[in-house]
Amino acid sequence: MTLATAGPSAWSQPFFHHALLAGTFIALAAGLVGYFLVLRAQVFTGDALSHVAFTGAMAALAGGYDLRLGLFAGCVGAGLLLAGVGRRGRADDVVTGSAFAWILGLGSFFLTLYTSSRSGVTGGGAGTTVLFGSIFGLNGGQTLVAVLIGAGICVAVLLIARPLLFATLDEAVAAARGVPVRVLGLGFLALVGACAGEATQAVGSLLLLGLLAAPAGAAVRLADRPFLGLGLSAGLAVLEMWTGLAISALVPTLPPSFAIMAAATAVYVATFLFARLRAVGPAVVTME
Amino acid sequence: MTGGREMTGARETARPVLCLCGAAVRVGGRTLWSGVDLEVGAGEFVAVLGPNGVGKSTLVKVVLGMQPVAAGEVSVLGGRPGESGSRVGYLPQRRSFDPSLRIRGTDIVRLGLDGDRWGIPRPWGARRARERERVEEVIELVGATACAHRPIGRCSGGEQQRLLIAQALVRRPEILLLDEPLDSLDLPNQSAVAALVGRICHQQGVAVVMVAHDVNPILHHLDRVVYLAEGRAVCGPPSEVVTSATLSRLYRTPVEVLRTGDGRPVVVGHPETPAVQGGPHAIAG
Numbered sequence: 001m002t003l004a005t006a007g008p009s010a011w012s013q014p015f016f017h018h019a020l021l022a023g024t025f026i027a028l029a030a031g032l033v034g035y036f037l038v039l040r041a042q043v044f045t046g047d048a049l050s051h052v053a054f055t056g057a058m059a060a061l062a063g064g065y066d067l068r069l070g071l072f073a074g075c076v077g078a079g080l081l082l083a084g085v086g087r088r089g090r091a092d093d094v095v096t097g098s099a100f101a102w103i104l105g106l107g108s109f110f111l112t113l114y115t116s117s118r119s120g121v122t123g124g125g126a127g128t129t130v131l132f133g134s135i136f137g138l139n140g141g142q143t144l145v146a147v148l149i150g151a152g153i154c155v156a157v158l159l160i161a162r163p164l165l166f167a168t169l170d171e172a173v174a175a176a177r178g179v180p181v182r183v184l185g186l187g188f189l190a191l192v193g194a195c196a197g198e199a200t201q202a203v204g205s206l207l208l209l210g211l212l213a214a215p216a217g218a219a220v221r222l223a224d225r226p227f228l229g230l231g232l233s234a235g236l237a238v239l240e241m242w243t244g245l246a247i248s249a250l251v252p253t254l255p256p257s258f259a260i261m262a263a264a265t266a267v268y269v270a271t272f273l274f275a276r277l278r279a280v281g282p283a284v285v286t287m288e
Numbered sequence: 289m290t291g292g293r294e295m296t297g298a299r300e301t302a303r304p305v306l307c308l309c310g311a312a313v314r315v316g317g318r319t320l321w322s323g324v325d326l327e328v329g330a331g332e333f334v335a336v337l338g339p340n341g342v343g344k345s346t347l348v349k350v351v352l353g354m355q356p357v358a359a360g361e362v363s364v365l366g367g368r369p370g371e372s373g374s375r376v377g378y379l380p381q382r383r384s385f386d387p388s389l390r391i392r393g394t395d396i397v398r399l400g401l402d403g404d405r406w407g408i409p410r411p412w413g414a415r416r417a418r419e420r421e422r423v424e425e426v427i428e429l430v431g432a433t434a435c436a437h438r439p440i441g442r443c444s445g446g447e448q449q450r451l452l453i454a455q456a457l458v459r460r461p462e463i464l465l466l467d468e469p470l471d472s473l474d475l476p477n478q479s480a481v482a483a484l485v486g487r488i489c490h491q492q493g494v495a496v497v498m499v500a501h502d503v504n505p506i507l508h509h510l511d512r513v514v515y516l517a518e519g520r521a522v523c524g525p526p527s528e529v530v531t532s533a534t535l536s537r538l539y540r541t542p543v544e545v546l547r548t549g550d551g552r553p554v555v556v557g558h559p560e561t562p563a564v565q566g567g568p569h570a571i572a573g
């Protein structure tokens with residue numbers, strides 16, 4: 001696998017097709033998961049998982065395993081752990097903050113371990129890959145895995161969507177109605193973990209939060225019907241992914257992670273303008 | 289009326305839909321209340337009253353099957369609590385939505401109808417049309433049509449409360465458990481919601497168990513009152529329980545029951561006497 005450089009001719013290159021295919025499913029999964037993450041006010045969990053994503057990947061490399069194994073194991077494990085702590089009995093900010101700073105430190109330790117045991121150049125490259133993503137570097141096999149996992153996450157989210165929405169908006173009534181509220185919360189955070197691992201491949205652990213939160217945040221602001229919002233979130237994520245990839249292919253100096261996040265942020269900012277415009281119109285409720 | 293079970297007039301003979309027999313509850317190692325006997329028939333309106341922390345909400349959770357009893361028997365619609373699913377409607381205590389939540393009231397009501405089903409709703413088909421009709425019907429019943437299409441976070445407390453009652457009613461439950469539904473409503477809304485619940489109860493034969501702090505707005509709709517205090521329950525028709533002597537003993541503070549011009553009783557606490565605060569009159573054990 002050669003490190004691909006994007007350019008005007010990138011459209012016809014297999015690495016771009018791989019990126020487009022994997023990126024679409026990564027964005028779909030991130031959009032669906034992100035919508036519930038925003039509704040459940042658990043965006044901070046996504047941030048926490050980005051730290052774990054880095055450390056998990058580095059630990060796997062240091063142990064001689066596939067980077068993605070550590071990525072997914074770390075993210076899903078941490079997601080389940082956070083679910084175990086529970087929504088209510090959440091540790092306070094200082095504890096959570098220090099814990100995740102420590103986890104990030106652990107990641108740099110694994111990175112050093114890995115680089116000192118191998119040639120320094122590839123080790124540093126692996127670190128950058130995880131931090132900033134490398135969607136233009138996916139080969140056929142990696143693309144297939146990313147597509148399958150992305151599709152699996154989407155199917156799982158759609159399957160639990162309605163009871164999860166009920167449990168999110170109205171936990172006590174949902175529980176009384178027999179919705180397995182706790183199991184759903186646990187399962188959802190496991191999905192968030194899987195999605196974090198998946199999205200790290202595209203935008204890296206540093207920008208992961210943007211892909212999870214920006215399209216969903218825009219959808220929550222725009223749609224007042226829950227399932228419309230869910231679809232809109234996924235749709236926006238895919239559009240932003242495509243826009244980012246296209247920009248990055250046209251302007252080789254812009255890395256895809258940056259271009260994707262730029263598109264996502266632009267859309268999110270646009271929703272504020274949209275809300276303001278709507279506020280000027282006749283049928284309006286006061287702005288906050 | 290649109291309800292399926294017209295039971296007007298048959299209230300006295302109805303078999304009990306809810307039955308507690310010598311029930312006791314322990315939470316966190318102490319007994320909240322014990323020896324509670326209660327029978328509620330179809331179409332009966334029962335109020336659960338008592339000081340803060342005495343276990344009123346816990347009583348509701350027992351009926352829902354979310355809190356096991358330490359002793360005694362509980363039967364709900366002839367079965368064990370928690371097994372009746374949608375035949376029991378529930379409105380939890382003090383629920384308000386984040387002002388920034390943009391989900392519409394209709395969608396919240398709709399979740400009460402199909403929120404426990406897996407997958408996502410199909411936007412077409414006869415079932416979908418039937419369900420939409422039912423949601424509209426129940427929203428009209430509670431008089432919330434005007435605010436149902438606004439984001440629920442932007443509805444007032446009273447409008448939210450009506451929508452939540454609609455949510456509890458949407459599956460045509462046989463028992464309705466309302467935990468302080470009049471909380472945070474102004475006086476006209478309190479009597480309007482009380483009248484609404486009374487109407488649903490008596491016209492559609494739904495058994496209503498309502499937890500309340502202020503008995504006045506519901507007093508003339510009530511069939512029975514349960515007072516929880518000091519670890520036990522006093523149960524009876526309002527004319528027997530809502531008296532100055534009984535209430536003063538239960539609340540441990542002077543309470544007077546007066547009559548208005550048209551003969552309706554009104555419960556008044558003494559302003560000078562500080563209330564016995566937060567006393568969970570629990571029996572240690």
Ligand SMILES: Nc1ncnc2c1ncn2[C@@H]1O[C@H](COP(=O)(O)OP(=O)(O)OP(=O)(O)O)[C@@H](O)[C@H]1O
Pocket residue numbers: 315316320338339340341342343344345346347381568
């Ligand atoms: N899960 C629990 N663990 C321990 N204690 C609990 C639990 N749930 C309730 N309690 C205690 O049980 C007591 C009764 O609670 P409950 O909510 O039933 O009171 P309440 O009568 O509804 O009061 P209020 O009028 O304030 O709503 C309280 O003292 C509360 O602290």
Ligand SMILES: [Mg+2]
Pocket residue numbers: 344345346381467
């Ligand atoms: Mg209570």
